[in-house]
Amino acid sequence: MSAASIAPSSANAKLSAREKKWIVYDVGNSAFVLLSTAVIPIYAKSLMPADGNIVSAWGYAQTIASLVIALLMPLLGSIADVQGMKIRFFLGFFGTGVVMCCAMALPLTWLPFLIVYVLATIGLNGSLTFYDSMLIDTTTNERMDKVSSHGYGWGYVGSTVPFILCIALIFGGPAVFGWSTTACTRAAFVITAIWWVAFTIPLLTSYKQVHFRATREHTREAVAGTFTELGSTFGKIVKNKPLWMFMIAFFFYIDAVNTVISMSTSYGTELGIDSTQLVVALLVTQFVAFPCAIIYGRLAGRFGCKPMIMAAVVAYMGIVFFATFFLKSAVEFWILAILVGMFQGGIQALSRSYYGKIIPKDHANEYYGFYDIFGKTASILGTFLVATTTSLTGNASIGVLSIAILLVVALVFLTLQKDPTRQGAAA
Template identity: 85%
Template structure:
C-alpha cells in the first residue's frame, strides 16, 4: 500500500546481527501537514472509537458493579481492592510489552499481536457478563484490561505507519477526541438499559449491567474492522523469513535499545517525565468513580458527570492537536501537567459533593485527551521508525509501571490512613517531579 503522504523509500539496517529491511516515509510538506485526514488515518482513528467504549465503561459502570459484588460478599473498601486489580493488570503489560514489541517489529507481525490482544479483550469483556462473584469477576476484568492495554501498545505504534511526523499530533488528537465522543453512543445505550430496564422491562439491574458488557464488546469489535482490513506495516526491521533470527536476537535487541535510550538525553528525560505525569493521569481516570463512591456520592450523579467528561474531552482533545501545531507538543504537555496539579489538589481538599464531582469531571475532560494524545505523538517523533514497536514497548514500561505505582500508592495510603483524600493528594508529588524533568528537557522537535 502506498504511503498516505510522500513517497516510500527502502533502506537496509542491521538488527541483532541480521540484515533486515526497514522502510521509511519522506516528510510531509507544510501543505500536507494541514490537509484533510486521509482514508487510512480515519481507519486508524476509529479504533479509538471502539476501545474507548470499554475504557468509559471501566471508569463509570464497572467500579460500581464491582462495589455491589464486594458489598454482597461483606467487603467494604472498593478503593484499595480496585487499585490492586488495576495494579496487577498494569504489571503484566509492563513485563510483556517490551519483549513482544520487539518481535512485533518484524515485518507482518505487528497486526498479529494486535489481533491477539484485541481478541482477548473482547472475549473477556463478554465473559464479564457471566453471573460471577466479586473475585472471579475481577480476574476476568483484569484479563480484559490486559487485552485492551496490550492492543493499545501495538495500535499506538501503528501511528507511525499511518501518517507522517508533521501530522502525528493532529491525527493522534483526533483519535482521542473521536474516541471520547464515539464511546458515548454505546455508553448511553448501556445506561438507558441499566436505569430503564428494571422499570420498563422488568429486568434485574444486575442483569442489565451484565448485558452492557456484551453491548460494549460488540461495539469494540465492529469499530476495529476498518483498521484490520486496511492496515499495512510500512516500518519494520526484518522480513518474515528472518523471523527466527529476529526472535533469537530479541533480548540482545532490548538491551541495545535500552542503551540507545540512555544515550539519547532528550528521549530518556521525556520518558521519565512521562512516567510521573501519566501515573497521575491514569490514576485519576481509574480511581475517580471508586473514590467518589467511597465518599458516598450518588452513583447516578457519578455516571452522568463522567459522561459529561466525554463531551468536554472531544473538542478539547482536537483543540490540543491544533494548538500543538502552533506552540509545540511539549508546551501543551507542560500546560496539562500544571492543570492536573490543580485538579489533584481540588479532588483532595474540596471534593465532597456531586456538584464538586461535576466540576472535577469537566476539568479532567479539558486536559485528559490532550495530554494522552500529544504524549503518544511526541514520543513517536523522538524514536526511530523501524524499531517503533520495540520503543513503544519501553514506552509502555514507563506508562504501565507508573500506573502500578499510582494505583498502589493510592490504595495503600488509603488502607493505612483510612482517608482516601490523603491517597489522592500523594499524586501531586509525581506531577511536581514530571514538571521538573519536562522543564529540564530540550525539545529536539523544535528548531
C-alpha cells in the same frame, strides 16, 4: 512505501481515509474502558459475598493486568517490529479482549469473573500498545499531533454512545423487558464487545506496516535475537538523553493524571454524591474531553507538542490545588469533572504523538513496549503518596496535595530536556 505517501503532506489538511480508519479504533476500545470505570466494578461487587472487599480485589485485578502487560510488551514489541508481525499481535490481543468481554456475560461467581476481566484488560492494553505504534505507519511526523488528538477526542465522545445505551438498559431494562438488573448488565458486556468489533474492522481492512526491522523470511532469526534486541534498545534509550528524560517526565506526570482520575470518584462518594450523578459527571468529562483533545492537537501544531504538554502539566497542578482547597460540595465536583476533561485527552494524545516523533521508526513497537511499562505502571506512586500522606497527617486534602510533587518532578525533567523535534531531528 513511506508514511508520507499515505498521508496528506500538510499538517492542517483534512484527515485522510487511512487516518480516519486508524482513529475509529479509539472509538471502539474506549467503550470497554468507560464500562470498566463505571459499571464493571459495581457488577463485580454484586457478585462478592457480604464480607468480601471489592476494593482490594479490584486493586489486585488491575495490578495483575498491568504487570502482565508491562512484562510482555517490550518482548513482543521487539518481535512485532518484523514485517507483518504487528498486525498479528494486534489481532491476538484484540481478539482476546473481545472474547473475554463477551465471556463476562456468563453466569460466573466473583473470582472467575475477575479472572476473565483481567484477561479482557490484558487483551485491551496489549492491543493498545500495537495500536499506538501503528500511528507512525498511518501518518507523518507533522500530522501525528492532529491524528493522535482526534483519536483520543473521538474515543471520548464515541464511547458514550454504547455507554448510554448500556446504562439505559441496566436502569430501564427491568421495567421495559422484565429482565433482572443482572441480566441487563450481562447484556451490556455483549453490546460493548459488538461495538468494539464494529469499530475495529476499518483499521483491519486498511492498515499497512510501513516501518519494520526485517522481512518475513528473517522472522525466526529475529525471534531468536529478541532478548539481545531488548538489551540493545534499552542501551540506546539510556544513551539518548532527550528520550529517557522525556520517559521519566512522562512516568511522573501520567502517574499524576491517572491518580487524579482514580481519586475523583472516591472523593465524589465521600462528598455524598449519588451514583447517578457520578455517572453523569463521568459523561460530562467525556464530552468536554472530545473538543479539548482536538483543540490541543491544533495548538500543538502552532506552539509545539512539548510546550503544550508542559502547559497541561501546569494545568494539572491547578487541578490538584483546586481539589485540595476548594472541593467541598457537588458543585465543585462538577467543576473538577470539567477541568479534568479539558486537559486529560490533550496530555494523553500529545504524549503518544511526541514519543512517536522521537523514536526510531523501524523499532517503534520495541520502543512503545518500554513506553507501555511507564504508562501501565503509572498511578502506583501517586496512589501510594496520597494514601501515605493521608495516613500520616490524618488529612485527605493534604494527601491529594501530595500529587503535586509528581507534577513538579515531571516539569523539571521536561524543562531540562532538549526537544529533538525542535532541533529538526528524530532520536
